[in-house]
Amino acid sequence: MVIDGRVSEFIDSLDNDRDQQLKVxxxxGSGCLGKTALAQVLYNKFAGQFDCTTFIQVSKRPDVVRLxxxxxxxxxxxxxxxDSKELDLASSIRKHLQDKRYLIIIDDIWTASTWDIISHAFPKRNRGSRVITTTQMEEVALTCCCYHSKHIFEMRPLDHDHSRKLFFNILFGSESDCPKELKEVTNKIVELCGGLPLATISIAxxxxxxxxxxxxxxxxxxDSLSSCLWTSPSEGTRQVLNLSYNNLPRYLKICLLCLSMYPKGHTMWKDDLVKQWVAEGFIHTTGVQDMEKVAASYFDELIKRRFIQPLCIKYNNEVSSCTIHDVVHDLIADKSKEENFNVVIDSSRKNVALSHKVRRLSLLFGDAKYAKTPENMRRSQVRSLTFLDYLRVCLLFQSLSFFVC
Structure with a gap:
């Protein structure tokens, strides 16, 4: 993340804050301005100063029990x-944090009601604990901060200088290393990215x-960026990501589309994805190449191209877990639907009728206790079936052999 003057001042203000009361x-800011990236910077910088830390991603339709x-x-x-219930979980968290100094990051809250539930888990002790939330909704930000507007930091697009720095550092290592003959056109591309970090990073x-x-x-x-009609930062970033997606090799597109089966904000582990891609037959090797090593190289390439966001990074800089940005998730979900690549059903959708051509089915149960077979679907066409979250009783696919990840 490129840290400009405003962001640097904000980080310094948190670093120099000695208030011992719990502070939220x-x-x-709008989508795609770098709120999650800033939250990760804050988490990495300050986590060592606290007894307990956690980083939770919420999303637009959260499963509060899972959170x-x-x-x-x-x-x-x-x-x-x-079988833990919502109130029991909140009580257990509060009890565990009672005598500790804690840092909680809650990323992407959309409703005040979600905050009201989650906030019951935080004991209000005078140990200098901190809760940092990110949201696109001003009313939610005010609710989180108990209407103390001075505790709200508003994200803005990068200015042109910092956009250029971000772009050229990724592409050439520094702006001074950019060939002279490319300066004019690359500066134009940076300008067309509109100061949106994810769009700038994606093109670079x-x-x-x-x-x-x-x-x-x-x-x-x-030409492509000039013809885009952006109605919002999220729409502009999506159109840039679409350009990047269209330029992916086919084998990376397939592995990326596979991630659409997971809910927004879901943490995915590299080892699990590698095994899943191999089991699905997405990895093609020649000679004596090891399939899992090739699959791991695909994962690393998607990280490099910024379609996947690293979460847990090992001491040797290897990414072991990841997530994907909501805008990327929306893009690959639409692409998946267009190509009939994967169908995702969650427990909130009732009486879903599916095409007989379903090839990959992902079932997101959340905290649902029961599930029924989707209607109007020839099970013989399903190549793989994925279960996610806490399934108790499942009346599904009694005669089907399937892959579960």
Whole structure:
């Protein structure tokens, strides 16, 4: 993340804050302005100063029980029992944090009601604990901060200087290393990205993946970006990501589309994805190549191209877990639907009738106790079936052999 003057001042203000009362700070801004990236910077910078830390991603349609389970798992280091209820989970978190100094990051809250539930888990002790939330909704930010507007930091697009720094650092290592003949057109591309971090990063990563940066590709990107009609930062970023997606090799597109089966904000582990891609037959090797090593290289390439966001990074800089940005998730979900690649059903959708051509089916149960077979579907066409979350009783596919990840 490029840290400009405003962001640097905000980080310094948190670093120099010696108030011992529990304080909630909210990062407010439209989608794709870098709120999650800033939250990760804050988490990495300050986590070592606290007894307990957790980073939770909420999303637009949250499963609050799953969120509280994840939070409790992070703070106490072990999974709670499967039948834990919402109030029990909040009480257990509060009890565990009672005598500790804690840092909680809650990313992407959409409703005040979600905050009201989650906030019951935080004991209001005078140990200098901090809760940092991110949201696109001003009313939610105010609610989180108890209407103390001074505790809200509003994100803005990057200015042109910092956009250029971000772009050229990814593409060439620094702006001074950019060939003179490319300066004019690359500056135009940076300008067209509108100061949106993810859009700028996506285009720079696309170009950096090319063996040679050719003027015809730069001209194509300029023309494509110039013709985009952006109604919001999220829409602009999506159109840039669509350009990057269209320029992916087919084998990376397939592996990326596979991620659409997971809910927004879901943490995915590299080892699990590698095994899933191999089991699905997405990895094609020649000679004596190891399939899992090839699959791991695909994962690393999607990280490099910024379609996947790293979460847990090992000491050797290897990414072990990841998530994907909501805008990327929306994009690949639409692409998946267009190509009939994967069908996702969650427990809130009742009496879903599916095409007989379903090839991959992902079932998101949340905390649902019962599930029924989707209607109007020839099970013989399903190649793989994925279960996610806490399934108690499942009356499904009694005669089907399937892959479960």
């Amino acid at each position: 700070v909210s990062v407010l 509280l389970r994840d939070m409790l798992t992070q703070v106490q280091g072990q999974q709670p029992t499967e 990563s696309l170009l950096s993946s090319q063996p040679v940066i050719k003027m015809d590709l730069l001209a194509y990107l300029c």
